[in-house]
Amino acid sequence: MKNFCKIIFIFILFILLTGCYDKAELEQQSYVIAIGLDKGEKEGTFSFTFQIANPEVGSTLSAGSDEEAEETISITGNDIVTATNTANSFVTKRIVLDQTKVIVVSEELARSEDFLRVIQSASRTPQIRRGVEMIVSKEKASDFLNNNDPKMEQRPHKYYQYMLNRAKQTGIIPEADLHRFFQITEGDADLFLAIYATTEKAETEDTGTEDEYIAGQIPQEGGNVTQFMGSAVFKEGMLIDIIDGQETRICNTLDKTMGMEELLSTYPDPIAPKYRISADYSQKEEPVIDVSYNKKTNHAKISVTVSFNLEILAIPSMIDYAQNEKNQKILRKSIEKNLENKTKELIQISQEEYGSDPFYWSLYIRKFFKDIPAYEKGDWNKKIFPNAEIDVNFVLKRLDFGKMLNDSNLNDVRD
């Protein structure tokens, strides 16, 4: 009986003590899906925008709810976490950042020196995950988040999840999680590519190719105004340039740490230059990056071999590439040449303008150094990469022509 009383007593204590520590009920928290970072009006202050998901939208229980799917608020402050507290002056629940999917940075802030000051707090707080994707928006981040109005995926976390996943698969945007950002920035070599996006329409110039755009330039009718295309290039924690979708794709093909699944692209028709040939580019093997380094001269020779497969999807010129071997040879050469040239252009820009590479190639030179100080003394960014001799080879392993080899004969059809 005495024992029994003791057990009951402990049981009651348990119930009383339950609820201490950092317990928090789910419904007493607001879940931020996207964080926007802008420059504040005063020097040293920033404007933070939080896009908070409304749990009632999209769950079957409250199908009749006519509330908005998200609430977007902006507040000025010094860092992200304290801003959540200030925001509680008009947000009803505790704001938690655990579920954040993206951090949107305005181009203006990203180009300034202050950017590193504000983003470093993201690495300090355990609330923000390292997997959060970084988006650079052409306009202010608060405008971006407010204008973004997906029609199908109303719930913001789903929108970002699907949108970014698919865009990454097609290679038009890079993988840009916060972890990678800190890794590259701290490593003091290479360039970090952030996702570039905008909700503003820019002057559209119809280039005729499908991926030589940056966000905002793509001629679009209907749908959500938000476009994700291209990348923002960060050097040492500061934005230095924007590259378009095609260049981003090249970066993805040359960088072993990036995953890219498929790439539908067009190439100039070598025989009928008026037309372009569409093809499905796939890269089954990783590119071979062969680095040789001369310690005395601090000079590197990098030779890159990319083997790829191609499946032709459309030949609008209706020239027989499938069965005419001579034509096929011309096509092969032309595509390889085309890819090599574009790549070389990008490498030239990065060597001469950026002074570093967006391909994370510094990984392959590190093995030539004894320790970190020696590697730092070698200086990839300033000395090795800009002067490196880089040779790029694209090797077309397999060329397929789809299930029908012959195109319709135009003359036969129109007689």
Next chain:
Amino acid sequence: MARLLHSQKSNKKTPAKKETLYKDAKQNAEEIKRLFSHGTNEDFISRELIAAFNKKKVYLFFYSSIVNSNSIEEFVIKPLLEEEGESVSDVITNKDITQISDYQQAIENINNGKVIIFIDGDDNGYGMEVSQFQHRAIGKAENESVIKGPKEAFTESLYVNMSLVRKQIRDKQLITELTSIGERAKQSVILVYVDDLVNDEVLENVKNRIKNIEIDTVRNVELLEQLIEERPNSIFPSILYTERPDNAAAYLENGYIVILMDNSAACLILPVTFWDFFHNPEDRYTRYIFGNLTRLIRFLGLFLTTMISAIYVALANFHSEMIPPDLLLAITAARERVPFPLIMEILIMEIAFELIREAGIRIPNPLGPTIGIVGALILGQAAVEANVISPIIVIVAAISGLSSFAISDVSLNYSVRISRFIFILAAGFMGMFSLIGVFLLLFMYAASLKSFGIPFFAPVAPNYKSQGDTLFRKVLRAEIWRPTYVTQKDIQKKKKN
């Protein structure tokens, strides 16, 4: 006062031990009649007759409710009346006849369904086995049902149960040793073991424990189990309780001890380990792969039933970042209208489920379907619609309740259900941190337990040579050894190839 004491003494109905019989049969008959309250006791029968072989008066006593009256007539009364011969044992054709020299024996004989006779001029009485206790016929195992495997279950008769066990093991070494317990009303307890396999230490231990029970009555093995176990306060059982003779036989073959009693449609098996509670006979009757699949599912069930509610509490209250956003928002949306803290929600549903279970067992059969309607409708749907609990709680409680049935052993089932509540409270205290802490404490406690000297997690920890039947079992052909933590005698049960 002295007279009162005296009269009490002369009227007492239990004779002192070894009070020998009188020389006179008539006097004995009077004493027996007095002891058994003849006249008041409806089914206590006394009969007098003149034996044909020596023309002397014979007194018969028996309980009419527990003897076979045909046997009495045919094998006792008829020969006494008709047959000629030298002595009683010559005349009586009954299968078994014992001499009685004191009242204690006489009383036991009558209580155990024998007929006793006193003959004029004979110093001794005689007891003859004619008992026929009424009991249920052998039925199907209801609590431990299997699809593939024998269907017979023990029934509430000691001799039937012994027969069921002996049918499984036809071995002359299979011993059924009788002891009796109870100070007042004695009951027979049968220890069954294979003599050249059993662990003598454990056997001695059990015998001592049974001998040391000083209690008026012990009616069945369910009560006996509680009287011989080592730790009555422990939440883990230390004796296996099974209603399947084939299960008992499987243990006997490995050197375990089985205890049988009248009035129990089950037996006790000891010593046991955690794995014995976890196993089900069907695991061995189905093929290797199939049996192990069931084991895997049962282990999943064990995990889910103990942990799922607790993990849900821990995640939702302390680690919301671990829940994927879709689910998180769905739970949050549902929880916005619920008045209780999440842990209360869980406790309400878990207790409701326990109520349904308890009511389901106790409810009279004709009312059975009602409980389903009440349970499913009121507790499931209506509670959600009334915003008393959120729908996900119903799922969590249903999974945890349902998977608890995967643990077929009654005793372990209780342990699991109790530990579930402990874990829920622990998770509500400091989340995953305290949940893991309490789990470790409970696990350490379980590992420290011993059942009649055998560690609870043997043969895994500590490691012993055994047939390797723990979480998963081996192919039957690869089971070479007997569990050496139980028996040391003949440890190889199959030739190595």
